[in-house]
Amino acid sequence: MKVKKAVIPAAGYGTRMLPITKAQPKEMVPVVHKPVIQYVVEEAYYSGIRDILIITGKGKRAIEDHFDRSDLPKKDKYTEDLDKILDEVNIFFVRQREQKGLGDAVKYAEAFVDDEPFALLLGDTITFPSCAKELIQVYNKYKTSVVAVEEVPIEKVSLYGIVKCREVEESVYLIDDLVEKPSIDEAPSNLAILGRYILTPEIFECIKETKPRKGGEIQLTDGMRILNTRERMYAYLFKGKRYDIGNKLDWLKANIELALDDVEVGEGIRELIRSIEV
Numbered sequence: 001m002k003v004k005k006a007v008i009p010a011a012g013y014g015t016r017m018l019p020i021t022k023a024q025p026k027e028m029v030p031v032v033h034k035p036v037i038q039y040v041v042e043e044a045y046y047s048g049i050r051d052i053l054i055i056t057g058k059g060k061r062a063i064e065d066h067f068d069r070s071d072l073p074k075k076d077k078y079t080e081d082l083d084k085i086l087d088e089v090n091i092f093f094v095r096q097r098e099q100k101g102l103g104d105a106v107k108y109a110e111a112f113v114d115d116e117p118f119a120l121l122l123g124d125t126i127t128f129p130s131c132a133k134e135l136i137q138v139y140n141k142y143k144t145s146v147v148a149v150e151e152v153p154i155e156k157v158s159l160y161g162i163v164k165c166r167e168v169e170e171s172v173y174l175i176d177d178l179v180e181k182p183s184i185d186e187a188p189s190n191l192a193i194l195g196r197y198i199l200t201p202e203i204f205e206c207i208k209e210t211k212p213r214k215g216g217e218i219q220l221t222d223g224m225r226i227l228n229t230r231e232r233m234y235a236y237l238f239k240g241k242r243y244d245i246g247n248k249l250d251w252l253k254a255n256i257e258l259a260l261d262d263v264e265v266g267e268g269i270r271e272l273i274r275s276i277e278v
């Protein structure tokens with residue numbers, strides 16, 4: 001079965017981005033010309049997906065407004081580019097009722113996904129080139145769940161889901177186990193889940209069986225751990241760039257690096273960088 005649907009969780013508070021996120025969702029924070037979540041929707045679109053569910057929550061209405069067709073009297077190139085995509089995709093919204101973790105948020109996608117494999121793209125993460133597209137290629141070969149990982153410095157493992165796995169071909173690993181935010185001592189590797197997944201619909205049953213952690217949050221990684229006992233699961237080592245926009249340094253880096261390649265502002269930014277003495 002082909003991957004035809006994408007789910008984008010965008011319900012988290014964005015506390016690491018305060019006060020920028022005091023009155024706007026972190027997914028609406030701008031990176032060069034566009035809010036973060038537009039990059040994510042475009043990644044799904046350019047991976048061939050046309051049905052997208054965005055999981056929002058309290059204080060996230062600006063996201064829905066952003067994906068309305070624009071009715072500005074004079075349009076600019078960027079809104080026209082977005083309108084073209086919006087003509088071709090169906091975007092659905094559902095609100096997570098309480099902030100009970102990523103696993104709980106994903107549960108809201110069950111009716112939308114039904115019995116198909118789907119792409120899960122975290123709404124505050126940008127990847128270049130499109131990680132979802134590469135993951136779909138891996139899925140098409142192995143026909144089971146696959147999660148994108150990247151190597152992180154060992155002192156950062158406690159910020160991520162970490163996989164224990166063995167290589168089966170270049171950049172593809174069979175997963176033995178997964179652990180959410182381990183301490184350095186507990187971490188089975190430094191391969192961190194980066195926010196792009198292809199999951200089979202069996203994940204929903206597994207999330208329902210997942211016990212909440214301290215604070216009542218249900219972690220997706222814990223659900224995937226159950227799924228891994230029932231069917232094979234692979235990790236794919238992504239070699240492109242990944243920016244976590246829920247983190248100020250990554251957000252600033254994304255702005256600078258993406259601006260450098262931009263036709264409108266690239267030259268000016270290059271000049272600025274050349275002129276800065278640090």
Ligand code: G1P
Pocket residue numbers: 102122125159160161162180181192193194195219220221244
């Ligand atoms: C979530 C996941 C974690 C993953 C991370 C990627 O954590 O729970 O497994 O590695 O996203 O950004 P969060 O960043 O929401 O704390």
